[in-house]
Amino acid sequence: MALYLGVMSGTSLDGIDIALIDQEDTHTRLLGTHYLPMPADLRTDLLALCSPGPDELVRAALAEQHWVRLAAQGIDDLLRQQRIQPTQIRAIGSHGQTVRHHPAQGVTIQIGNAALLAECTGISVVSDFRRRDLAAGGQGAPLVPAFHQALFADDNSQRAILNIGGFSNLTLIEPGKQVYGFDCGPGNVLLDAWIQHQQGLEFDRGGDWAASGQVQPILLKTLLGDPFFLTQGPKSTGRELFNMRWLSQQLAKLPAMMPEDVQATLLELTATSIFDALQAAQDRTDELLVCGGGAHNRTLMKRLAELLPATRVASTEAYGISPDWIEAMAFAWLAHCCLEGIPANRPSVTGARGPRILGAIYPA
Numbered sequence: 001m002a003l004y005l006g007v008m009s010g011t012s013l014d015g016i017d018i019a020l021i022d023q024e025d026t027h028t029r030l031l032g033t034h035y036l037p038m039p040a041d042l043r044t045d046l047l048a049l050c051s052p053g054p055d056e057l058v059r060a061a062l063a064e065q066h067w068v069r070l071a072a073q074g075i076d077d078l079l080r081q082q083r084i085q086p087t088q089i090r091a092i093g094s095h096g097q098t099v100r101h102h103p104a105q106g107v108t109i110q111i112g113n114a115a116l117l118a119e120c121t122g123i124s125v126v127s128d129f130r131r132r133d134l135a136a137g138g139q140g141a142p143l144v145p146a147f148h149q150a151l152f153a154d155d156n157s158q159r160a161i162l163n164i165g166g167f168s169n170l171t172l173i174e175p176g177k178q179v180y181g182f183d184c185g186p187g188n189v190l191l192d193a194w195i196q197h198q199q200g201l202e203f204d205r206g207g208d209w210a211a212s213g214q215v216q217p218i219l220l221k222t223l224l225g226d227p228f229f230l231t232q233g234p235k236s237t238g239r240e241l242f243n244m245r246w247l248s249q250q251l252a253k254l255p256a257m258m259p260e261d262v263q264a265t266l267l268e269l270t271a272t273s274i275f276d277a278l279q280a281a282q283d284r285t286d287e288l289l290v291c292g293g294g295a296h297n298r299t300l301m302k303r304l305a306e307l308l309p310a311t312r313v314a315s316t317e318a319y320g321i322s323p324d325w326i327e328a329m330a331f332a333w334l335a336h337c338c339l340e341g342i343p344a345n346r347p348s349v350t351g352a353r354g355p356r357i358l359g360a361i362y363p364a
């Protein structure tokens with residue numbers, strides 16, 4: 001029995017996910033989970049750090065302290081609930097919070113003060129997972145495809161695993177072939193931004209607001225005209241590209257539209273960009289396994305199923321793993337790979353020069 005914790009704070013900034021796993025050889029078992037909603041003041045501070053501003057270094061250092069104290073409290077709560085001592089945990093894999101991602105410039109920044117997390121928890125921490133891949137010429141993202149493959153590879157089926165978080169990324173797993181994957185565009189980030197801007201709501205539950213509007217083909221065509229969608233992988237993206245400013249610029253090119261029609265079109269953008277990327281990457285998809293918060297968006301799931309009539313489209317829940325915990329589990333697994341000296345990037349995915357052991361270790 002080897003216990004690890006994974007801590008994931010994704011691009012949606014909705015909260016921190018913590019997963020407790022038992023890694024036995026190549027088998028990963030989820031033992032417990034804990035979710036910490038992001039406090040509004042921390043969310044504001046982290047979001048502000050995602051674009052240029054004054055005194056960024058000190059603001060980042062202060063924000064990451066706040067983030068670590070919250071994560072450490074969550075870890076303590078989870079371990080108490082599971083009646084497990086910190087000394088029983090081999091390591092925490094902590095993704096931290098991405099505040100910038102410019103792979104073409106060799107820059108990706110995840111804040112999350114691993115030294116302080118080790119100090120607060122008394123547990124070894126592995127963090128800084130992306131920069132070694134970037135140093136080797138890769139995108140530094142997505143990293144989860146190797147874990148998707150470990151969880152879901154099937155000898156008899158051509159599968160694709162789709163994460164719909166703030167951004168969406170695909171992993172293609174075909175029997176006898178190298179795993180392939182890439183970011184395919186905005187997942188929930190624009191849907192969240194638009195409903196926040198229009199209605200002050202955090203997200204469009206079930207995609208109900210989007211379902212009340214009409215897709216506007218001219219807007220969809222304009223949005224899909226962004227060069228990101230036309231580029232083949234390896235590729236990764238983030239808030240640097242797809243954000244409220246980008247959306248406002250696209251909307252400004254066109255006549256005014258009803259807000260619900262914009263939301264409907266943004267949902268169609270998410271679905272279509274995934275569909276197009278999947279069609280280009282896989283000749284046949286038997287099963288599409290969906291994870292991330294977008295798996296709860298009924299309207300989006302229905303649309304994906306309509307676009308892919310020959311594919312079984314289902315949440316990973318149907319395969320025994322809740323869609324909400326796969327990324328946190330992945331970072332626990334990545335900590336295991338680091339400690340065991342197992343390369344965890346996939347050059348076929350990130351474009352790195354070769355396999356690399358990912359992460360930096362902060363001993364307990």
Ligand SMILES: Nc1ncnc2c1ncn2[C@@H]1O[C@H](COP(=O)(O)OP(=O)(O)OP(=O)(O)O)[C@@H](O)[C@H]1O
Pocket residue numbers: 009010011012013014163164165166167168188191192202203204205206207291292293294296297298327
């Ligand atoms: N019931 C629901 N209906 C519609 N959307 C939902 C629902 N539940 C969650 N979401 C969406 O999922 C998002 C959170 O997804 P998730 O936690 O996978 O993102 P993340 O981990 O921050 O992203 P990333 O994978 O990009 O790092 C929310 O912001 C929301 O848009």
Ligand SMILES: CC(=O)N[C@H]1[C@@H]2OC[C@@H](O2)[C@@H](O)[C@@H]1O[C@H](C)C(=O)O
Pocket residue numbers: 010011098101108140141142143144145163165166167168169183236237238327
């Ligand atoms: C730089 C960064 O944080 N990228 C995230 C983001 O969220 C989804 C997508 O964009 C993916 O590329 C990645 O996260 C997951 C965990 C990954 O690395 O696989």
